Amino acid sequence: MEDVCGDENWQILKEVFALIDSYDDVLSEEVDTSDGEGSKTKVLAPVKEKGLLVKSKKKSARSHSITAEGAPRKKRIRRPETSSTAFQRRKNFELMTLRQEVSTLENELDNLKLKKQEIWEKYLVQNKLVGKGGSQSQTMAFTWCEEVLKQHRRRVESENLNRKLKEIAARQTEMSNTIFSVFQQQDTFYVSVILTLSNTLAFVANGCVEDGYLRIRYMPRLKC
Structure with a gap:
């Protein structure tokens, strides 16, 4: 092989092979993980070097977040004993029972x-x-x-x-x-009633009795 390629080419090939061998420990392996629904996800295997280990962790976390978002959420099962309506009804019933017991004990x-x-x-x-x-x-x-x-x-x-x-x-x-x-809600009605009563009282109060008859003098309407 060395005679065919020559000294210089053989030296270059050796360096290339050495570089490839050094990357064997760095490159991550792809592992197929399948869930019950038949969907496959590729997870990166852990690497040895420190810098590439951090990158692989980020990639794996990203892949996990993607799979978590894609997975369907389970519907919450509402049970009578845990629902708020049933709890409030039971609470009201217990409160009424306690009040009846209190009245009975007081009697x-x-x-x-x-x-x-x-x-x-x-x-x-x-x-x-x-x-x-x-x-x-x-x-x-x-x-x-x-x-x-x-x-x-x-x-x-x-x-x-x-x-x-x-x-x-x-x-x-x-x-x-x-x-x-x-x-307070009917301020207009209240004010009108008060003004009507005050005007009526002022109108009657300014009258005088003459010859046995009530003589009422006209008075101008009060202004508020």
Whole structure:
């Protein structure tokens, strides 16, 4: 081979072969990867040199992003237990149930208070009748118990009255706010009504009674 090509040509060929051999470690191999749908993608194999390794990583990341964009997205399955409408309905139902339980427990508590109060009253009446001939200390104790019971009864009545008054005040405030908002929306109507009433009152107020008859003098219309 060396005799055929000559010394100079053989030296050039050796350098070319050496250059090709040095690139064998640099060039990347193509690997075929296929998914279930039969589409094939080519992925670059890792290389050894540092500079070319970074380039291969960029190329592989680009290829992965392309395949990810091309892949179809899975549709989200809406389930009754995870949907927002079902959750809100369940939440509202639980809230209504808790409110009913609260009202039931409040009624039971009021009944227990009444029963306890009735028991105390019966106890005081019986001991008062029995202890008429007792000592002065027992009589004073019964008197104090009666006073405590009366004060408790008055306190309960005042609390109930205060609760009712607060409800009435809240309703009145809501009604006044509604009326005020209606008048704010109808400013023209409100002003016209006020002007009509003021003109009528001024017209009547300037009249005089003569010979048993109401003599009304004409007054110019008020201007706003």
